[in-house]
Amino acid sequence: MSRTLVPVSRVRVEERAATLGKRSIKNEAKRQGILLATSMIDLTTLEGADTPGKVRHLCAKAVCPDASRPEIPSVAAVCVYPSLVGVAREAVHGTGVAVASVSTGFPSGQTSLGIKLDETREAVAAGATEIDMVISRDAYLSGDDARVAHEIAAVKEACGDAHLKVILETSEMPTYAHVRHASQLAIDAGADWIKTSTGKKPPGATPGVVLVMLETVRDHAWKTGQIIGVKAGRRRLDHQGGDAHARAGQGDAGRRGADAGALPHRRLLAAQRPADAVRQARRRPLRARRGLLEGVRP
Amino acid sequence: MSATVERTALRWDYAPAPESRDAARIAPSYDLFIGGEFVAPRDGRRAPTVNPATEEKLAEIAFAGPGDVERAIEGRPRGRLRSGRGLPALERGKYLFRIARLIQERARELAVVESLDGGKPIRESRDVDIPAWPPRTSSPTRGGPTRSAMRWAAGSGARAASLGQIIPWNFPLLMAAWKLGPALACGNTAILKPAETTPLTSLLLAEICQEAELPEGVVNIVTGDGTAGAALVRAEGIDKDRVHRLDRRRQGHPARAGRPPHLLTLELGGKSANIVFEDAALDQAVEGIIEGIFFNQGHVCCAGSRLLLQESVADEVLRKLWERMERLRVGDPLDKNTDVGAINSREQLDRIEALVAEGEREGADAALDLLRAARRRVLVPSDAVHRRRAGEPDRGRGDLRPGRLGHHVPLARRGDRARQQLGLRAGRRRVDRQRLQGVRGRFRAAGRRRVGRTPTTASTRRPRSAATRRAASAARAAQSGLLPYVELA
Secondary structure, three states: OOOOOOOOOHHHHHHHHHHHHOOOOOHHHHHHHHHHHHHOOEEEOOOOOOOHHHHHHHHHHHHOOOOOOOOOOOOOEEEEOHHHHHHHHHHHOOOOOEEEEEEOOOOOOOOOHHHHHHHHHHHHHOOOOEEEEEOOHHHHHOOOHHHHHHHHHHHHHHHOOOEEEEEOOHHHOOOHHHHHHHHHHHHHHOOOEEEOOOOOOOOOOOHHHHHHHHHHHHHHHHHHOOOOEEEOOOOOEOOOOOEHHHHHOOOOOOOOOOOOOOOOOOOOOOOOOHHHHHHHHHHOOOOOOOOOOOOOOO | OOOOOOOOOOOOOOOOOEOOOOOOOOOOEEOEEEOOEEEOOOOOOEEEEEEOOOOEEEEEEEOOOHHHHHHHHHHOOOOOOOOOOOOOHHHHHHHHHHHHHHHHHOHHHHHHHHHHHHOOOHHHHHHOOOOOOOOOOOOOOOOOOOHHHHHHHHOOOOOOOEEEEEOOOOOHHHHHHHHHHHHHHOOOEEEEEOOOOOOHHHHHHHHHHHHOOOOOOOEEEOOOOHHHHHHHHHOOOOOEEEEEOOOOOOOOOHHHOOOOOOEEEEEOOOOOEEEEOOOOOHHHHHHHHHHHHHHHHHOOOOOOOEEEEEHHHHHHHHHHHHHHHHOOOEOOOOEOOOOEOOOOOHHHHHHHHHHHHHHHHOOOOOHHHHHHHOOHHHOOOOOEEEEEOOOOOOOOOOOOOOOOOOOEEEEEOOOOHHHHHOOOOOOEEEEOOOHHHHHHHHHHHHOOOOOOOOOOOHHHHOOOOHHHHHHHHHHHHHHHHHHHHHOOO
16 A cells, blocks of 8 residues: 655754754743643653552542642643553542543554453543554554554543543654644544654653644644544653753653653643633643644644 | 643743853953954054944954055065965965864854954854854855865966955854855955944954964955045956845945056845746745745845746745744844844934834834834834736836846746746845755856856766765866966966
């Protein structure tokens, strides 16, 4: 099966992302930006060593990132493995913080569709209101777009009312054109959000990748009016959009998801006009109010 | 567990982030830099140079007359930096590197002064306008000839010559470096005349030459208006002039001055066209268009001031372009988040406004509304838009004929076929790129004999990586940029 990629120029994407990264964010803008970024975080733990106690601890931090600074809002959600959804659900009950769960054989996605669907249903039944699925990269990379789309649609159905975030794992994609193609594929198959990466593989969510995804989302919104969320996964972006990890010379990207102290913007949304944003925010608390990346809006 | 923290609708925008002016030490008045020292002009003429963003006076600048130019010519040490008998190439190289180091040390000061005097956003003066010559490679934004090209020039047996160099107001410091670097590398002496609206960074460069203990009179800087420029172009005792002009209305334009008594290189601009085909990466093509026309407030001689769109993507490109234009941050040149700063001078602003008014009378569309809405003093230039059907050869109107497109044509497209169909010819073509190579291209273009062609040598036929090919092409081009100096021999 042949696919047609929409061309994307790597050099210009990276230039544009770098220009945005060089913006100076100071004083009130910095304060507001940190608050906004915090409110968009999915505080995450996805380790073999996760225990109920660790998840409860994470949930406490999610609801109140810093007790000495009451102005800092709760994060958007906690994100855990399906087996710990129940613990998280109980811990954040009534706080407005959502429970998200990875699913579909995270992070590799190398399992059968039946198991993926069962895992999804189990997580939703345990109280997850957001599902982070991974696409079948084996299918995508071998050119089988139809299978990728079919799986997304099936998982979407299994989600019921839960939001579906589709993880593209852009770190495994050869070019930005593929990022754009996979984004559109996921959107067309029914994704509520598209997400860059699992965080298990460097380099994760680079500014360029996020920019291309935001542009895809904006074009989709122009065509259909539907606004799709974008989540930058598991790579800590500092408050200036640069990459804290690259600067620190660390290979791994934010094992603990967002440490509340670091306050990255974990959930980048398709930027919206303020009026739309407010409306959207009322309807769905987790929808972002406004993207941090300028330059893109539906 | 604490209580629910209420989610409030957060608003977010950039706070003002002005660069500090403390780094800029501007003297109340500046003399001419002749023979290694600052001297008052003979007829005592002076005029203020202003910050175009606020029209605040920055300093009094000496205006050189013919007498001062004569003094600079007489005082220059003929042959002192001369290859072989005078200063050997190695010693000349040491001066160059010393000057380059001092420029780096004072980079922030130079950037701030450049923004104050010329109105450029500090983002650009900081990232683009500080010359690093001779650069190791021909990096996209640093411009100028490479080290290897300089080495080649230095060893080429160039005769020590006396140069007059007149530079424009759009890249005052960078252009000064582009002109002086090769001149010094080839062992010439130079008399540089900066534009009357942007003399300050050249004068700081004069201070740097003093500090580097460059032999007296090798670099002379005569500030002033067209009088000084005309005197320089007509002067006896000059071997060569490099003139780069943006203002065609002035009297004394060398092209009109009859046959000058010496060699003359003119560096001119044009109404360059962006051409976007349907198979382009559209979002990035828009970025290219934006950089092409808004970089440095559009004060670029090869600015992409026209836009030719294939009909099938015209609407989409225009929508994206419009949306992107609305996000340009217009404002204080010293703010680090400003994309479009101040128009260089009152004179230019008046001219732009007159052109905008004329465009409106002739029925130009909404782009002009945006321009009018922009603050009076920071008006932005606009693109003229043409649509074109695929493959339409356009013989009738001839828009695509050479000469109509300007000398610098960026293409947003991935293939070559349509280009050939259109019979497109231009001095410089760029596929998928506009500004980055464009600015660098300015320098190289100066030395080109055959437009649009790179001389092929045996070595270029070997299969090499794209990076190697680019480097080789840059090296060749950098050499050709130096030819006008070497050919003086």
